Each structure stands twice: as structure tokens, then as C-alpha cells.
Amino acid sequence: MRLGLAFLLVAALAAISLTVGVSGLSLSRLLAGDGRDWLILWESRVPRTLALLLAGASMAIAGLLMQIVIRNRFVEPSTTGTVEAAGLGLLVMTLLAPGAPVIVKMAVGAVFALGGTGLFLLVLRRVPLRDQMIVPLIGIILTGVLHAATTFFAYRADLMQTVLAWTQGDLSGVLRGRYELLWLGAAMAAVAWIAADRFTLAGLGRDMATSLGLAHGRVLALGLSIVSGVTAVVVVTVGIIPFLGLIVPNLVSLALGDNMRRAVPWVAVSGAGLVLACDILGRILRAPYEIPVGTILGVIGSLTFLILILKGRRNAA
Amino acid sequence: MQPEARILPVTPAQSETRAQLALILLGGGVFLAAALFMTLGARGSWAFVLQFRGMKLLGLILIAHAVAVSTVLFQTVTANRILTPSIMGFDALFVLSSTLLIAFMGSVQLSGLDPRLLFAARLIVMTLFSMALYRWLFLGEEQSLHRLLLTGVVFGIFLRTLAEFVQRMLDPNEFMVLSDMLFASFTKIDPVLMGIGWALVLAVTLWLARNLARLDVIGLGRPVAVNLGIRWRRDVLLVLALVSVLVAVSTALVGPVTFFGLLAASLARLAVGTTRHAVLLPAASLTAMLLLIGGQTLLERLFAFNTALGIVIEFFGGVVFLILLLKGGRR
Amino acid sequence: MIETRALRKSYGSSLVLDEVSLTLPRGGITSIIGANGAGKSTLLSVISRLLTADSGAVSIDSQDIFRAAGPELARKLAVLRQDNHLNARLTVKELVSFGRYPHSKGRLTPACREAVNHAMTWLDLTALSDRFLDQLSGGQRQRAFVAMTLAQETDYILLDEPLNNLDMKNARAMMLTLRQAVQALQKTVVMVLHDINFASVHSDRIIAMKAGRVIHSGTPAQIITPAILRDVYDMEITVQEIDGHRFAFYYG
Structure with a gap:
């Protein structure tokens, strides 16, 4: 019931998103069959809104999945090096095979993302003490190092513009024919939903999961592959949407508790709604210019992250 | 602690010799690097080359000193070796205060102002900000190092994105003025700012030179320092204010550099093997100069690509940070 | 002389010092005993200005410690x-x-x-x-x-569990050293001790704390008694006198 209301709210946001933009749309002209208005709606607004919904929902689910399998509340693709590694992969493809179809670039990006996540896990394994706080800390620094590497290559190859496009989640360039890959990301996120129980079990830790008869390693690999795939898709189509996968699952779990199967629809809806709201905000705040959705979410996301950390401090004291 | 003990000196005499040797080697290295930087590949009029490169060299020295000293001081008062002012977002704070200044006053008003006055305004805004922030973070109840680190790092991200957000809200023309003001580089240094920078940094350095023993006592940690008569709150805030000044100077001159200070301070600690500020501060400063001048010489003259030095340093600095974390980052 | 007046200190909702008013004369060894969380270390930290109290005052030789200059106090x-x-x-x-x-x-x-x-x-x-x-x-x-x-x-030395992490031999040597310092150098030593038998043998005064309050104070002979120890620790403790010292037994 409450979930239904949330769906309605997101639908309303989507409707607003269809009408907000530089060139005005009017309902009466659409009804009158005005060709220009229909073209804008069909070629730009609908793709953009769909892209927002898909990217928001799948990134939020990817974040949730990652928190469950890595067993830390503060990880998500942009705090584990996954996003930066995907960007590095895309850069490598742009350097080596600029003509490759986008799906191939995305696949390579996904492989790099998986590699980046693997590197993160490897570093984690060597950390002597497993403090809740040190895990995201290492991830953020790893992200910084990967970012420096990416910047270095991009700088040498004169591709800073391209890198900038990925590092700033920006949907102003989304048109029909340039966002459809996101459906694939959403499909992967759906797999995560279907296999939710297994991931919840895997989240209990290796010993517990194994004693319950679960092939822990394989489930972990599946989970991280899904996360990497979703990340690569989102980065290649709309760029980095920072902290979304971190704050949405945390806020949902504050309200609902930690059962993944129950949380997934809420996380998906809230993720989609939050990204939509931020994008609409970005379009109207400084019209006719646009503020990228990545910038707005960066501010909201890091602030929320900060509050989550400090809230933990008060509880611990 | 164990793996490090192997490379540290065992007796005070060894320790003393080691520190002196390290300082001499570092000093010699800096001298050599500076000489190469001034002369290598020079063509045309020597007078022009020396003047042109001399300006750049003065800038590099100033930046290296400011970044290294601010990092060591910050690590002393926060009792850790991982956190640096720039990882905690001090430089983002400077960018943010400059952005806010433009947002509220408008570039027209600002362009009429004396650049020195403008710099002073940015510096004051930033120092006030940082005082408020670090009072809240460091002078509260004692807390876990990792939580503090994470808070600092995320706060840095928050400040950076907030600055970016405010910049996006600016008029594109105002933004142009701002980026002119903000995004200098190692090779393009404003002579007026450099004059102010040198004056400020010399003043801070002079104060430090007279208070080395006090810094050593602060480095013993709050309980022992308070016992020895340090007025903790006042002294820590004072040191943080000095750190703000140093960071403001380096950020105004070259823009944000996240991991450079960490790289220099960590290498210097390794080289001298002591925590006495009389040795550590000059060592860190010299290490930073060696990295910056040597690196710039290598990149400019040998590999012939410009301004990427910042990026290279970021990369290695980041790796050092990871290594420090992996070693446990003892408090 | 160290005096505290109505010291209060709380962390969040838990009160760790509850109106502690205390006078410690010059000279001798004073031990502070009590169960975990009784407020012993907090009291010591407040007296030595490492922590600030929420209200109340501390003075040393009639000088308020939070007003005194840092170095001056550090010489005292x-x-x-x-x-x-x-x-x-x-x-x-x-x-x-x-x-x-x-x-x-x-x-x-x-x-x-x-x-x-x-x-x-x-x-x-x-x-x-x-x-x-x-x-x-x-x-x-x-x-x-x-x-x-x-x-x-300094005239006053405050120690928080100085015997922690010391084995029997070192613990005994430490206590003897402190005793000598008190006798030969006229120091005033105040320390938090967990081992009530060390406190009994070496102290001139014992202060017993419970739930943020000082509930008893006096000479070892006055404090190391079954009735008072029961009050302080909420357990039965037998006391025996050996060679003129009182020992508490709580091992059985």
C-alpha cells in the first residue's frame, strides 16, 4: 500500500520531468498533434526520464547488493573503486578501439569494474583490523588513486573532455538511441532481486553461509558481477551518479530493517525518485543552464553520508 | 610497529647521525635539482632564462615548504600520520570560500579590488571556516581514528562538490573570473600572490622556529601535553590557524593537491627516523622541494610534458596513503 | 591541599560524577577505590584538568585549576x-x-x-x-x-592505575618508590587503584567511590572492613589482619 503511494509519487515526478526543459512543451499543442512538441517529447524528454528511472533504480539496487555481500553499510560502487575502474576501462577502449560498438565498450568497462572491485577486496583482505569505518575509507582512497591514473592517461592522450563527461553524471545529452543500454542494467538489477535470498544468506559471512549449504564464493562472484555490470552501463550512458547506492539503501534500512527481498522494491523506487527529483532540480535551479544531476547528488549524498557516520558516533559513545 | 623498528635507528647516537645525514643529503639533492632546473636545456639570453626560471623556482620552493610544513603540523596536533589538511578538505574550503565570495559580491566588485585585499578576504573566510570545523571535529570527546578519517574524507568530498555546485550556480562570466582566480598551476604563478605568499610563509616559519619545543610537547598527545602545562585548546587552534594560512597560500598558487603533503611528510619521517620538529619540519620541507623541483625538471626537460606533475604526484601520494592504511596507521 | 566542590559530570544520560565534594590534605598517599564505572578515573581527570566538569570547582592550594595558567599549574x-x-x-x-x-x-x-x-x-x-x-x-x-x-x-602527583600492566615484582617496586617519594621529597600522591590490598598496605587515606559519589573515606583501618567493602563492591569480602595490615579476601 505504502509502496503503491511511492510508485505514484515517482510517476508524478516522471510526469514533471517530461515537461521541464529548455524548450517548452504544452499539453494543448501535444493534443493538437504539434509535430515539434511530439518530436521533443519522443526524442528527448521520454528517453531522459526513462534513463533517470532506470539508472536510479539499478544504481540503488547495485549499492544495496554491494553492502550485503561485502557486509559493510558504507560501501557502494563509487566508494570501492568500481566506478573509477569502469571509467578507466572505457578510457582504455577509447584509446585502443575508438570505433568499437558501445556494447563492447560497456563490456570492457564492466570487466575493469570487476577488476577494480577485486583489487579493493584484495586490499581489504590485507587490512589487519576490520573496522566499519576503514572499509569505505580504503575504497575512497583507492578511487582517488584510480582517478589519478585515469587522469594521467587521459591527460597524455588529450581525452580530458571524455573523462569529464563520465565523472559528472549528466543527462542533458541523453536522446533516443543513446540510453537503451540502461535496460540491460535494469535487467541485471532484476536478477539481483530474484536471487535476493541467496545474497542475504551470503551476507551472513562465509562460515555461516557455507554451513547453510551455500556456495559462498560463487554467490559473491555473481553479486559483484552484477554490481560491476550495472556500474559500467550507468557510467557509459549517463556518467557517475555518486553516493546514490549508499544513501538510498541506508535510509530504506533505517525505515524497514535489513531483509533484502523486502527492501529491493523500496530501494528501486526511492533510487529512481531521488535521481528524478535531483535532475528536475538541476534543470530548474539555474535555467536555462543545467546543473548536472551528479553535482546535486554529490552534495546531497556526501552530506547524508556524513550524517550517517556521525549518527554512528553518537550511538557508539 | 615491528616492521618499522628494523629500519629505525637503535641508539640515540645513530639517530642523531642519521637525522643529520638525511638533512644534508636532502639539502644537497634540493640544491642539485634547483641547479639543474635553472640551467638544463636553456637557450637564448641567460639573463632572461634565469629570471624566468628563477621566478618559477621561487614558486615551487614556496609551495613545497607550505604544503610539507602544514601537513606535519596538522599531523602533530591530530596525533596521526595519515590525515593531512588536504585530505580533510582544507583546500576545498579555500576553493569554496573563494567561490562564495564571488557568488555574494559579484565579479564586478571584486575585479576593482586590490588583489592583496582579495587574497586577505579569501584567507580570512577560509580560516574562520576551518576553525569552526576543526574545533568541532578535534576538540570534542576522543574518538576512533578511522571514524575521524572517514568523516574528514567525506567532509572533503562534501566541500568539493558544494564548491562545484555553487560554481554551477554562478553566471558563466563570473565563473570565468573565478576559474582564473582558482586554477593556477605549477608553471603559471602569479607574482603578486607569490609576494604575499612568501611574506606569510616566512612569518609562520619564524613563529615555528621559536616554538619547536612546544610543538614537540603537543606531539606527545593531549594528556601528557596538558600535564606539561600546554593549553591544549588555545595552542591547537593556533596551530590549525597557521595550517590554514599555509594551505591558503599553496592552494591560491597551484590549486588543490590532495596527496602531495602526505607523500612528502611520510618520506621525510622515513628518512630522518625522529619526530623532533627541529629535524622533521626542515626534512619534510626539503623532501617536498626535492619532489617538486626534481619532478618538474624531469617532466619538463626530459620527458617534455608540462603540468602533469600534479597528477603524477597525486598518483604516488595515493599509493603511499594506501600503504599507510594497510600498515595499520597506528595512532 | 586539593579541594573539589560539588563536581558533576555526565556522558549523555549517564551521570559519572554526582556532586563530589572532597578535601585532600597535603602529604601522604591517597588511594581512590571502587568498582568499574564508579567514576574514579573521571574524578582524577577532572582534578588534573584533563577533563572539564559540567559544574563545580577544583582548587589546588586555594587556586582554581581552570583559571590557573598552564605552565604554573604544571609546576605544581x-x-x-x-x-x-x-x-x-x-x-x-x-x-x-x-x-x-x-x-x-x-x-x-x-x-x-x-x-x-x-x-x-x-x-x-x-x-x-x-x-x-x-x-x-x-x-x-x-x-x-x-x-x-x-x-x-611538582608537589602533587596524580596517577591513574599506576600498577596496571605491572607484574608482582614491578608493582611492589613502584609502590615502594612512591612511598619513598612521599617521605623523602614531601610529595602528595593521589592514585586510582584496583588492588584494594595494595591500597590497604600503602595508603595513608582511602576514598571509596560508587556510582559517581564518594561514599566513604578514611584510613585503611577504617575503610578495609567487611561492612564498608560490601557497601562499595556489593559482595561479601572477609578481612584479616596480618602483620598489622588489613587484607581483603574475595577469591573463594
Whole structure:
């Protein structure tokens, strides 16, 4: 019931998103069959809104999945090096095979993302003490190092513009024919939903999961592959949407508790709604210019992250 | 602690010799690097080359000193070796205060102002900000190092994105003025700012030179320092204010550099093997100069690509940070 | 004389010091005992200005400690906490020399050097003076810190569980050293102790705390009794007198 209301709210946001933009749309002209208005709606607004919904929902689910399998509340693709590694992969493809179809670039990006996540896990394994706080800390620094590497290559190859496009989640360039890959990301996120129980079990830790008869390693690999795939898709189509996968699952779990199967629809809806709201905000705040959705979410996301950390401090004291 | 003990000196005499040797080697290295930087590949009029490169060299020295000293001081008062002012977002704070200044006053008003006055305004805004922030973070109840680190790092991200957000809200023309003001580089240094920078940094350095023993006592940690008569709150805030000044100077001159200070301070600690500020501060400063001048010489003259030095340093600095974390980052 | 007046301190909703008013005369050893969480260490920290109280006042020789200048107070009162992890890498001698900072601000005078050597002799550290702290055992390190507080040449020395991490031999040696310091140098020592038998044998006064309040104080003979110990620790403790000292038995 409450979930239904949330769906309605997101639908309303989507409707607003269809009408907000530089060139005005009017309902009466659409009804009158005005060709220009229909073209804008069909070629730009609908793709953009769909892209927002898909990217928001799948990134939020990817974040949730990652928190469950890595067993830390503060990880998500942009705090584990996954996003930066995907960007590095895309850069490598742009350097080596600029003509490759986008799906191939995305696949390579996904492989790099998986590699980046693997590197993160490897570093984690060597950390002597497993403090809740040190895990995201290492991830953020790893992200910084990967970012420096990416910047270095991009700088040498004169591709800073391209890198900038990925590092700033920006949907102003989304048109029909340039966002459809996101459906694939959403499909992967759906797999995560279907296999939710297994991931919840895997989240209990290796010993517990194994004693319950679960092939822990394989489930972990599946989970991280899904996360990497979703990340690569989102980065290649709309760029980095920072902290979304971190704050949405945390806020949902504050309200609902930690059962993944129950949380997934809420996380998906809230993720989609939050990204939509931020994008609409970005379009109207400084019209006719646009503020990228990545910038707005960066501010909201890091602030929320900060509050989550400090809230933990008060509880611990 | 164990793996490090192997490379540290065992007796005070060894320790003393080691520190002196390290300082001499570092000093010699800096001298050599500076000489190469001034002369290598020079063509045309020597007078022009020396003047042109001399300006750049003065800038590099100033930046290296400011970044290294601010990092060591910050690590002393926060009792850790991982956190640096720039990882905690001090430089983002400077960018943010400059952005806010433009947002509220408008570039027209600002362009009429004396650049020195403008710099002073940015510096004051930033120092006030940082005082408020670090009072809240460091002078509260004692807390876990990792939580503090994470808070600092995320706060840095928050400040950076907030600055970016405010910049996006600016008029594109105002933004142009701002980026002119903000995004200098190692090779393009404003002579007026450099004059102010040198004056400020010399003043801070002079104060430090007279208070080395006090810094050593602060480095013993709050309980022992308070016992020895340090007025903790006042002294820590004072040191943080000095750190703000140093960071403001380096950020105004070259823009944000996240991991450079960490790289220099960590290498210097390794080289001298002591925590006495009389040795550590000059060592860190010299290490930073060696990295910056040597690196710039290598990149400019040998590999012939410009301004990427910042990026290279970021990369290695980041790796050092990871290594420090992996070693446990003892408090 | 150390006086506290109506000290209150709370962390969040839990009250750790509840209207503590106390007078500690000059001279002798005073031990503070009590169960975990009774507020002993907090009281010691407030008296030594490491913590601020929410309300109330502390004065030393009629001087308010929060108004007194830092260095001036540091020449009158020294405090040593139980966990002294240092970031700095120092030799024993360097650490003990830091005790002179309140007097000389880092430039050691001949009088300073004498005080440092004296403190090291007193704690039997002369042979170890050039060793780095991280090369010492826990007991030796503890002695080095105590030597630092002695070199400070203060009238009052406050110690938070100085016997923690010490084995029997070192614990006994530490207590004897402190006794000598009190007798020969007219120091006033106040310490938090967990071992009530050490407190009984070596103290001139014992202060018993429970739930943030001082509930009893007096000589060992007055405090080490089954009735009072039951009140303090909420358990049955038998007391026997051996060689003129009272011992508590709570092992069976």
C-alpha cells in the first residue's frame, strides 16, 4: 500500500520531468498533434526520464547488493573503486578501439569494474583490523588513486573532455538511441532481486553461509558481477551518479530493517525518485543552464553520508 | 610497529647521525635539482632564462615548504600520520570560500579590488571556516581514528562538490573570473600572490622556529601535553590557524593537491627516523622541494610534458596513503 | 591541599560524577577505590584538568585549576594516565627531560639536568637512559613515565592505575618508590587503584567511590572492613589482619 503511494509519487515526478526543459512543451499543442512538441517529447524528454528511472533504480539496487555481500553499510560502487575502474576501462577502449560498438565498450568497462572491485577486496583482505569505518575509507582512497591514473592517461592522450563527461553524471545529452543500454542494467538489477535470498544468506559471512549449504564464493562472484555490470552501463550512458547506492539503501534500512527481498522494491523506487527529483532540480535551479544531476547528488549524498557516520558516533559513545 | 623498528635507528647516537645525514643529503639533492632546473636545456639570453626560471623556482620552493610544513603540523596536533589538511578538505574550503565570495559580491566588485585585499578576504573566510570545523571535529570527546578519517574524507568530498555546485550556480562570466582566480598551476604563478605568499610563509616559519619545543610537547598527545602545562585548546587552534594560512597560500598558487603533503611528510619521517620538529619540519620541507623541483625538471626537460606533475604526484601520494592504511596507521 | 566542590559530570544520560565534594590534605598517599564505572578515573581527570566538569570547582592550594595558567599549574601538579601510547619515538632520557618543559620551555638548565638525572636514578633507569621507549618492557616504560612526572618537581602527583600492566615484582617496586617519594621529597600522591590490598598496605587515606559519589573515606583501618567493602563492591569480602595490615579476601 505504502509502496503503491511511492510508485505514484515517482510517476508524478516522471510526469514533471517530461515537461521541464529548455524548450517548452504544452499539453494543448501535444493534443493538437504539434509535430515539434511530439518530436521533443519522443526524442528527448521520454528517453531522459526513462534513463533517470532506470539508472536510479539499478544504481540503488547495485549499492544495496554491494553492502550485503561485502557486509559493510558504507560501501557502494563509487566508494570501492568500481566506478573509477569502469571509467578507466572505457578510457582504455577509447584509446585502443575508438570505433568499437558501445556494447563492447560497456563490456570492457564492466570487466575493469570487476577488476577494480577485486583489487579493493584484495586490499581489504590485507587490512589487519576490520573496522566499519576503514572499509569505505580504503575504497575512497583507492578511487582517488584510480582517478589519478585515469587522469594521467587521459591527460597524455588529450581525452580530458571524455573523462569529464563520465565523472559528472549528466543527462542533458541523453536522446533516443543513446540510453537503451540502461535496460540491460535494469535487467541485471532484476536478477539481483530474484536471487535476493541467496545474497542475504551470503551476507551472513562465509562460515555461516557455507554451513547453510551455500556456495559462498560463487554467490559473491555473481553479486559483484552484477554490481560491476550495472556500474559500467550507468557510467557509459549517463556518467557517475555518486553516493546514490549508499544513501538510498541506508535510509530504506533505517525505515524497514535489513531483509533484502523486502527492501529491493523500496530501494528501486526511492533510487529512481531521488535521481528524478535531483535532475528536475538541476534543470530548474539555474535555467536555462543545467546543473548536472551528479553535482546535486554529490552534495546531497556526501552530506547524508556524513550524517550517517556521525549518527554512528553518537550511538557508539 | 615491528616492521618499522628494523629500519629505525637503535641508539640515540645513530639517530642523531642519521637525522643529520638525511638533512644534508636532502639539502644537497634540493640544491642539485634547483641547479639543474635553472640551467638544463636553456637557450637564448641567460639573463632572461634565469629570471624566468628563477621566478618559477621561487614558486615551487614556496609551495613545497607550505604544503610539507602544514601537513606535519596538522599531523602533530591530530596525533596521526595519515590525515593531512588536504585530505580533510582544507583546500576545498579555500576553493569554496573563494567561490562564495564571488557568488555574494559579484565579479564586478571584486575585479576593482586590490588583489592583496582579495587574497586577505579569501584567507580570512577560509580560516574562520576551518576553525569552526576543526574545533568541532578535534576538540570534542576522543574518538576512533578511522571514524575521524572517514568523516574528514567525506567532509572533503562534501566541500568539493558544494564548491562545484555553487560554481554551477554562478553566471558563466563570473565563473570565468573565478576559474582564473582558482586554477593556477605549477608553471603559471602569479607574482603578486607569490609576494604575499612568501611574506606569510616566512612569518609562520619564524613563529615555528621559536616554538619547536612546544610543538614537540603537543606531539606527545593531549594528556601528557596538558600535564606539561600546554593549553591544549588555545595552542591547537593556533596551530590549525597557521595550517590554514599555509594551505591558503599553496592552494591560491597551484590549486588543490590532495596527496602531495602526505607523500612528502611520510618520506621525510622515513628518512630522518625522529619526530623532533627541529629535524622533521626542515626534512619534510626539503623532501617536498626535492619532489617538486626534481619532478618538474624531469617532466619538463626530459620527458617534455608540462603540468602533469600534479597528477603524477597525486598518483604516488595515493599509493603511499594506501600503504599507510594497510600498515595499520597506528595512532 | 586539593579541594573539589560539588563536581558533576555526565556522558549523555549517564551521570559519572554526582556532586563530589572532597578535601585532600597535603602529604601522604591517597588511594581512590571502587568498582568499574564508579567514576574514579573521571574524578582524577577532572582534578588534573584533563577533563572539564559540567559544574563545580577544583582548587589546588586555594587556586582554581581552570583559571590557573598552564605552565604554573604544571609546576605544581603532575598527572599520569594509565594508557600512554606515544606517536613520537623517544629515548628514556628525552621523555624524562620533557618533564622539565614547564620550567624551562625546552632549553634545559643545569638544574634541569640534575632533576632529570635524579628522577632517573630514583626509578632505577640510569642504565636504560639511552634506550628508545619502544625497546622497553611495559614495566620499564611505566617507570619512565613516572620518572617524567617526578622530574616535573611538582608537589602533587596524580596517577591513574599506576600498577596496571605491572607484574608482582614491578608493582611492589613502584609502590615502594612512591612511598619513598612521599617521605623523602614531601610529595602528595593521589592514585586510582584496583588492588584494594595494595591500597590497604600503602595508603595513608582511602576514598571509596560508587556510582559517581564518594561514599566513604578514611584510613585503611577504617575503610578495609567487611561492612564498608560490601557497601562499595556489593559482595561479601572477609578481612584479616596480618602483620598489622588489613587484607581483603574475595577469591573463594
